[in-house]
Amino acid sequence: xxxxxxxxxxxxxxxxxxxxxxxxxxxxxxxxxxxxxxxxxxxxxxxxxxxxxxxxxxxxxxxxxxxxxxxxxxxxxxxxxxxxxxxxxxxxxxxxxxxxxxxxxxxxxxxxxxxxxxxxxxxxxxxxxxxxxxxxxxxxxxxxxxxxxxxxxxxxxxxxxxxxxxxxxxxxxxxxxxxxxxxxxxxxxxxxxxxxxxxxxxxxxxxxxxxxxxxxxxxxxxxxxxxxxxxxxxxxxxxxxxxxxxxxxxxxxxxxxxxxxxxxxxxxxxxxxxxxxxxxxxxxxxxxxxxxxxxxxxxxxxxxxxxxxxxxxxxxxxxxxxxxxxxxxxxxxxxxxxxxxxxxxxxxxxxxxxxxxxxxxx
Amino acid sequence: xxxxxxxxxxxxxxxxxxxxxxxxxxxxxxxxxxxxxxxxxxxxxxxxxxxxxxxxxxxxxxxxxxxxxxxxxxxxxxxxxxxxxxxxxxxxxxxxxxxxxxxxxxxxxxxxxxxxxxxxxxxxxxxxxxxxxxxxxxxxxxxxxxxxxxxxxxxxxxxxxxxxxxxxxxxxxxxxxxxxxxxxxxxxxxxxxxxxxxxxxxxxxxxxxxxxxxxxxxxxxxxxxxxxxxxxxxxxxxxxxxxxxxxxxxxxxxxxxxxxxxxxxxxxxxxxxxxxxxxxxxxxxxxxxxxxxxxxxxxxxxxxxxxxxxxxxxxxxxxxxxxxxxxxxxxxxxxxxxxxxxxxxxxxxxxxxxxxxxxxxx
Numbered sequence: 001x002x003x004x005x006x007x008x009x010x011x012x013x014x015x016x017x018x019x020x021x022x023x024x025x026x027x028x029x030x031x032x033x034x035x036x037x038x039x040x041x042x043x044x045x046x047x048x049x050x051x052x053x054x055x056x057x058x059x060x061x062x063x064x065x066x067x068x069x070x071x072x073x074x075x076x077x078x079x080x081x082x083x084x085x086x087x088x089x090x091x092x093x094x095x096x097x098x099x100x101x102x103x104x105x106x107x108x109x110x111x112x113x114x115x116x117x118x119x120x121x122x123x124x125x126x127x128x129x130x131x132x133x134x135x136x137x138x139x140x141x142x143x144x145x146x147x148x149x150x151x152x153x154x155x156x157x158x159x160x161x162x163x164x165x166x167x168x169x170x171x172x173x174x175x176x177x178x179x180x181x182x183x184x185x186x187x188x189x190x191x192x193x194x195x196x197x198x199x200x201x202x203x204x205x206x207x208x209x210x211x212x213x214x215x216x217x218x219x220x221x222x223x224x225x226x227x228x229x230x231x232x233x234x235x236x237x238x239x240x241x242x243x244x245x246x247x248x249x250x251x252x253x254x255x256x257x258x259x260x261x262x263x264x265x266x267x268x269x270x271x272x273x274x275x276x277x278x279x280x281x282x283x284x285x286x287x288x289x290x291x292x293x294x295x296x297x298x299x300x301x302x303x304x305x306x307x308x309x310x311x312x313x314x315x316x317x318x319x320x321x322x323x324x325x326x327x328x329x330x331x332x333x334x335x336x337x338x339x340x341x342x343x344x345x346x347x348x349x350x351x352x353x354x355x356x357x358x359x360x361x362x
Numbered sequence: 363x364x365x366x367x368x369x370x371x372x373x374x375x376x377x378x379x380x381x382x383x384x385x386x387x388x389x390x391x392x393x394x395x396x397x398x399x400x401x402x403x404x405x406x407x408x409x410x411x412x413x414x415x416x417x418x419x420x421x422x423x424x425x426x427x428x429x430x431x432x433x434x435x436x437x438x439x440x441x442x443x444x445x446x447x448x449x450x451x452x453x454x455x456x457x458x459x460x461x462x463x464x465x466x467x468x469x470x471x472x473x474x475x476x477x478x479x480x481x482x483x484x485x486x487x488x489x490x491x492x493x494x495x496x497x498x499x500x501x502x503x504x505x506x507x508x509x510x511x512x513x514x515x516x517x518x519x520x521x522x523x524x525x526x527x528x529x530x531x532x533x534x535x536x537x538x539x540x541x542x543x544x545x546x547x548x549x550x551x552x553x554x555x556x557x558x559x560x561x562x563x564x565x566x567x568x569x570x571x572x573x574x575x576x577x578x579x580x581x582x583x584x585x586x587x588x589x590x591x592x593x594x595x596x597x598x599x600x601x602x603x604x605x606x607x608x609x610x611x612x613x614x615x616x617x618x619x620x621x622x623x624x625x626x627x628x629x630x631x632x633x634x635x636x637x638x639x640x641x642x643x644x645x646x647x648x649x650x651x652x653x654x655x656x657x658x659x660x661x662x663x664x665x666x667x668x669x670x671x672x673x674x675x676x677x678x679x680x681x682x683x684x685x686x687x688x689x690x691x692x693x694x695x696x697x698x699x700x701x702x703x704x705x706x707x708x709x710x711x712x713x714x715x716x717x718x719x720x721x722x723x724x
Contacts, residue, residue, distance in 0.1 A: 086525070090452065090523070156527055156531075157526075157527040158524075158525070158526045158527055158531050158535060159524075159525045159526075160522050160523060160524045160525065160535065161452070161522060161523045162520075162521075162522045163448070163520070163521045163522065164519075164520045164521075165518055165519040165520055169518070169520050172542050173520060173522065173539055173542050173543070175542075176538035176539060176541065176542045177535055177538060177539065179538065180534050180535050180537075180538045181535070
């Protein structure tokens with residue numbers, strides 16, 4: 001058990017955006033929300049999943065929608081609490097703790113806002129070990145966990161509870177509500193028992209993102225290369241160095257979709273890397289080869305500061321380093337690849353683990 | 363208190379489609395659903411609103427969506443029960459009775475399917491005295507009744523409970539769910555106390571639609587003009603006689619929208635009437651005058667049989683009589699006209715009561 005105060009949130013928001021692979025929501029806004037709640041209500045209490053009783057009931061909370069929208073349509077702050085409490089009321093039971101649905105700038109720290117506000121514990125775990133754009137995408141889900149009953153709330157005071165026949169239906173219905181609510185909303189979903197959390201969640205992931213954030217700051221302080229520091233702590237590899245030369249971005253079907261084009265610099269001069277995204281970075285390829293694909297993590301860092309760049313912050317002219325980080329091995333199962341592999345997102349590309357792609361590329 | 367059996371449903375479905383002004387759902391499908399439930403579970407029990415205790419809690423049920431879709435995507439049958447029971451469970455209270463949200467072919471008789479199946483009473487009343495396309499349109503609503511909490515269920519087993527800040531938000535969010543569910547769904551909404559029902563509902567409207575259906579059948583049996591019989595019993599006036607010469611119809615934003623063109627015959631020869639609809643017939647006009655507008659009822663009957671023709675059944679070549687029927691006087695209040703008048707639907711036309719338009723036209 002550990003108290004998480006405003007300083008830890010600083011580190012976590014940055015580290016989480018590294019694993020968020022462009023998505024998971026704006027870390028700056030998430031940080032403001034979590035720190036504001038902690039300043040008002042005191043630090044949040046983080047526990048290991050091992051501290052849960054097997055029959056405890058916990059739930060994940062997250063932002064749903066297009067991260068590009070949330071930077072303009074700022075949350076009111078209490079909608080995550082409303083969603084959480086709507087679900088508690090619906091199931092007629094208090095939750096023993098909250099967890100993160102995914103890691104990702106905002107979605108790793110917003111649960112701390114809830115935990116601080118309500119004085120409930122937050123589990124050091126998440127459901128993906130990265131961020132993904134759709135609700136049915138999670139390690140608990142591919143093991144059979146149900147997203148519903150789930151609650152959704154907007155900043156105006158509208159809310160709903162969904163009960164569906166599949167997690168894909170939950171995604172489809174909740175996405176339409178999210179779009180109508182203005183393209184961003186807060187959700188409480190994937191109720192798990194303590195036992196299920198211990199078996200299915202990615203354990204220790206919040207501590208991990210905190211360590212990544214700390215590593216970036218330490219590299220700054222010690223004048224070391226922060227990109228290398230991120231590679232070291234995440235097990236990632238440098239895939240590309242370059243300058244963003246074009247971005248095509250649209251808010252479509254409730255997502256931020258598009259492509260970023262990165263003209264190579266140094267070893268990569270004369271070539272261009274294209275990164276396709278749907279909230280998260282999904283596919284990185286040049287004209288003649290696929291460099292990395294979902295579910296492995298494609299992460300873009302500011303080449304100078306090592307700070308992660310999320311989808312909504314992509315800008316022409318940014319000097320960036322692109323990393324590839326191996327995903328949680330459970331994503332590499334047949335059902336994992338079916339759920340979040342390149343073909344699910346419409347790309348006719350075979351999934352090959354990033355390590356193998358790097359070896360093949362020499 | 364009266365038992366409603368399969369014969370009464372035959373009459374009600376036809377009579378309700380007269381007041382449904384083209385909308386309210388296909389009477390044939392509604393009849394099959396209600397009669398199937400009555401054959402299995404026995405007759406439904408209909409009561410006057412006066413039989414309700416002031417603090418009884420009742421709720422309306424209805425089909426939501428595009429009637430054009432429901433004739434192809436047939437309901438499974440139990441989704442109205444699912445919606446009703448989801449809402450009961452959500453509010454933690456049993457409803458004392460069910461009522462109709464609107465009159466309209468299907469929406470007047472589907473509540474009988476629910477009443478027969480669950481053995482609960484149905485109130486001889488509805489919320490509009492006609493049909494309208496959107497959820498915020500009802501006499502209880504313009505008096506301050508809230509649509510939420512409401513439940514929505516589809517034929518696949520998906521459902522949701524909504525809680526919103528306004529009835530227009532309920533409409534917007536429920537419409538998106540309906541579209542995603544395949545453009546038709548069943549809803550339970552507008553919980554009223556017995557006292558509110560007695561004050562705000564259109565009382566006796568189910569008996570009235572039954573009488574209209576009976577009048578059409580009696581006219582047939584006695585070789586009288588069925589169109590005249592409908593005018594007599596509804597207080598309506600003949601607006602047009604003609605032949606449908608064109609229909610433009612599209613399923614759009616979760617509604618059946620379009621226009622029907624009726625070439626005049628007899629007294630109306632040489633002129634064309636255009637009727638614009640959004641599920642319901644909203645505006646009837648010729649090149650040089652407005653003949654009738656919402657909220658007054660525009661009803662289309664088969665010129666031969668007097669049977670009502672709903673939006674989804676409009677066909678080229680049909681010989682039709684168009685009637686205008688005065689709406690419930692409460693729709694003519696400022697808030698009524700603001701909610702359902704021509705301007706709400708985007709027509710730059712002043713609302714003039716049908717009686718005055720007829721007098722002016724001589």
